[in-house]
Amino acid sequence: MTDRLPGFSTLAVHAGAQPDPTTGARVTPIYQTTSFVFNDADHAASLFGLQAFGNIYTRIGNPTTAVLEERIAALEGGTAALAVASGHAAQVVVLQQLLMPGDEFIAARKLYGGSINQFTHAFKSFGWNVAWADPDDIGSFERAVTPRTKAIFIESIANPAGSITDIEPIAEVARKAGVPLIVDNTLATPYLIRPIDHGADIVVHSLTKFLGGHGNSLGGIIVDGGTFDWSKDNKYPMLSEPRPEYHGIRIQETFGNFAFAIACRVLGLRDLGPALSPFNAFMILTGIETLPLRMQKHCENAKAVAEFLAGHSAVASVNYAGLASDKYNKLARKYAPKGAGAVFTFSLRGGYDAGVNLVSNLKLFSHLANVGDTRSLVIHPASTTHSQLDDAAKVRSGAAPDVVRLSIGIEDKEDLIADLEQALSA
Amino acid sequence: MNHDAYDDNYIRSILSSVKSIAMIGASPVNVRPSYFAFKYLAQRGYDMIPVNPGHVGKSLLGKPFVASLADIGRPVDMIDIFRNSSHIMPVVDDALTLSPPPKVIWMQLGARDDAAAEKAEAAGLKVVMNRCPKIEYGRLSSEISWMGVNSRTLSSKRAPIPTQGMRLSLNRMSVGGGATAASDRAAKNKSEPT
Ligand SMILES: Cc1ncc(COP(=O)(O)O)c(C=O)c1O
Numbered sequence: 290m291t292d293r294l295p296g297f298s299t300l301a302v303h304a305g306a307q308p309d310p311t312t313g314a315r316v317t318p319i320y321q322t323t324s325f326v327f328n329d330a331d332h333a334a335s336l337f338g339l340q341a342f343g344n345i346y347t348r349i350g351n352p353t354t355a356v357l358e359e360r361i362a363a364l365e366g367g368t369a370a371l372a373v374a375s376g377h378a379a380q381v382v383v384l385q386q387l388l389m390p391g392d393e394f395i396a397a398r399k400l401y402g403g404s405i406n407q408f409t410h411a412f413k414s415f416g417w418n419v420a421w422a423d424p425d426d427i428g429s430f431e432r433a434v435t436p437r438t439k440a441i442f443i444e445s446i447a448n449p450a451g452s453i454t455d456i457e458p459i460a461e462v463a464r465k466a467g468v469p470l471i472v473d474n475t476l477a478t479p480y481l482i483r484p485i486d487h488g489a490d491i492v493v494h495s496l497t498k499f500l501g502g503h504g505n506s507l508g509g510i511i512v513d514g515g516t517f518d519w520s521k522d523n524k525y526p527m528l529s530e531p532r533p534e535y536h537g538i539r540i541q542e543t544f545g546n547f548a549f550a551i552a553c554r555v556l557g558l559r560d561l562g563p564a565l566s567p568f569n570a571f572m573i574l575t576g577i578e579t580l581p582l583r584m585q586k587h588c589e590n591a592k593a594v595a596e597f598l599a600g601h602s603a604v605a606s607v608n609y610a611g612l613a614s615d616k617y618n619k620l621a622r623k624y625a626p627k628g629a630g631a632v633f634t635f636s637l638r639g640g641y642d643a644g645v646n647l648v649s650n651l652k653l654f655s656h657l658a659n660v661g662d663t664r665s666l667v668i669h670p671a672s673t674t675h676s677q678l679d680d681a682a683k684v685r686s687g688a689a690p691d692v693v694r695l696s697i698g699i700e701d702k703e704d705l706i707a708d709l710e711q712a713l714s715a
Numbered sequence: 716m717n718h719d720a721y722d723d724n725y726i727r728s729i730l731s732s733v734k735s736i737a738m739i740g741a742s743p744v745n746v747r748p749s750y751f752a753f754k755y756l757a758q759r760g761y762d763m764i765p766v767n768p769g770h771v772g773k774s775l776l777g778k779p780f781v782a783s784l785a786d787i788g789r790p791v792d793m794i795d796i797f798r799n800s801s802h803i804m805p806v807v808d809d810a811l812t813l814s815p816p817p818k819v820i821w822m823q824l825g826a827r828d829d830a831a832a833e834k835a836e837a838a839g840l841k842v843v844m845n846r847c848p849k850i851e852y853g854r855l856s857s858e859i860s861w862m863g864v865n866s867r868t869l870s871s872k873r874a875p876i877p878t879q880g881m882r883l884s885l886n887r888m889s890v891g892g893g894a895t896a897a898s899d900r901a902a903k904n905k906s907e908p909t
Binding site: 294295299300303304305307308309310311313335338339340341342343344350352354355356358359362363367368369370371372531535536537538542543544545547550551554 | 745746748750751754755758824825847850853857858859860861862863864865866867869870871872873874875876888890
């Protein structure tokens with residue numbers, strides 16, 4: 290008998306969760322505790338020595354959080370996952386396993402503004418150097434590879450303009466260079482795109498956005514694709530060499546195809562400390578149960594709003610990959626056939642001032658620095674998220690002064706369109 | 716048998732039916748993967764026999780080491796080989812001289828010898844390669860989910876509370892059957908298993 294493969298929506302509700310062993314509670318309980326008692330001294334030693342499966346301390350792992358981890362690993366088709374306090378924390382923990390001071394990684398230029406800042410400034414003080422490449426020019430990734438390159442980092446659907454990245458040829462560049470491809474899948478979620486199926490080795494998310502989906506909890510996650518051989522040369526000593534902090538264990542040899550997730554937990558999270566609160570894990574888990582329904586509605590609304598804006602006289606252009614006329618429509622149809630996401634930008638004929646005006650005239654859209662909420666959101670990136678970049682860099686990353694970014698919620702689309710209509714004519 | 720991706724039911728049937736396991740290359744060094752696996756399987760109720768000629772006279776968690784399979788002196792259900800791929804064939808040859816022969820040959824994570832597997836299968840044995848029985852037991856019982864690992868199984872039944880020495884239920888609904896994960900494809904594409 291061959292096992293039947295449950296669908297995505299079934300996994301979104303069930304993966305990782307099981308009625309509680311002690312109480313029978315059907316919903317995953319919030320294990321709001323810092324620590325867990327050991328059975329005896331030998332059990333404690335086995336847990337600390339990574340010899341047994343089990344809980345020690347919530348900075349290293351927690352049963353509520355573990356359900357979230359397994360659920361997202363299942364939705365992404367990965368071997369394991371590690372949840373952390375935020376999307377940014379996920380990025381630090383991933384790169385800490387891969388880079389030593391003086392090493393480099395290649396990142397797509399079209400990224401969330403906060404990631405551009407983190408890579409350019411914060412990581413510089415760790416001695417991790419970023420080389421930028423243009424996601425619309427695969428050759429720019431190839432040209433950026435050097436002997437010190439340790440990873441390639443891209444977004445599947447890129448912030449802020451919702452452009453679609455051609456993941457497969459970039460995965461091929463990574464494969465040839467012998468480095469893992471890391472994909473930030475925040476804006477797509479595994480419902481729209483599963484990067485591991487397209488050649489990614491590691492997926493990261495800000496759970497703060499569509500996965501949690503309700504704008505109430507920060508969170509991040511790292512998914513191990515189980516696809517990369519960390520021991521084939523000496524490039525990744527955190528995984529291939531004996532670890533002094535665990536009496537000489539080699540992480541890949543011991544944990545096989547989920548070694549990367551374990552390294553992130555026992556070398557990254559344990560020592561750097563950005564643990565997710567079990568309460569946030571619970572909120573995000575609850576959000577994920579409706580991910581497929583919400584993403585369908587987000588995408589349907591986004592398309593309707595984009596079409597409305599494309600026909601409006603005050604609008605100079607709309608960047609939404611779901612529109613047939615869009616530059617990224619072909620890639621959207623290949624990678625995200627169920628919908629092109631719900632974050633996109635448009636530019637106004639009236640420039641910077643018109644952008645500022647629009648934001649202040651909207652009544653239903655909320656002006657704030659987030660995306661992926663049930664509520665519709667608006668921001669003017671040039672004066673906020675991307676304000677630290679110079680003008681040329683703003684344009685390069687899709688945040689020119691006349692650009693407004695929307696994150697379309699799951700309200701009635703007629704109400705969203707009416708709000709934009711009144712604000713554009715105010 | 717497709718040795719690139721095992722159906723969960725195949726692994727499940729092996730782990731649910733075998734009772735005694737001889738571990739070739741078991742190490743008394745407590746940071747070696749073989750030590751972890753030996754200890755875990757003993758705690759889950761398997762009758763474990765450490766086989767390592769370098770340690771005869773000593774014992775591992777109370778079980779005396781034997782030098783070779785022939786020295787065990789009683790039937791064993793499964794042979795778990797903690798040696799690299801180039802040392803598999805002689806072990807299989809030895810195993811096939813046992814009477815009765817074992818039911819299962821299991822090669823550890825990273826170890827694979829297709830010719831040895833074929834020989835064992837021709838003699839009616841089941842073979843698993845490049846897998847760890849500790850990880851597979853933890854995955855199918857979902858005990859491993861405590862570490863965020865994708866067990867690729869679901870269950871709506873109340874979970875047992877794992878205690879020392881307890882056998883866990885492996886009878887959960889499988890999600891992928893092991894056949895579709897990108898990691899299995901990667902393992903297959905890896906030209907040279909180490
Ligand atoms: C694509 C993307 N990646 C990462 C992040 C950072 O996530 P967090 O705010 O959870 O640290 C964000 C946040 O806006 C994002 O949009």
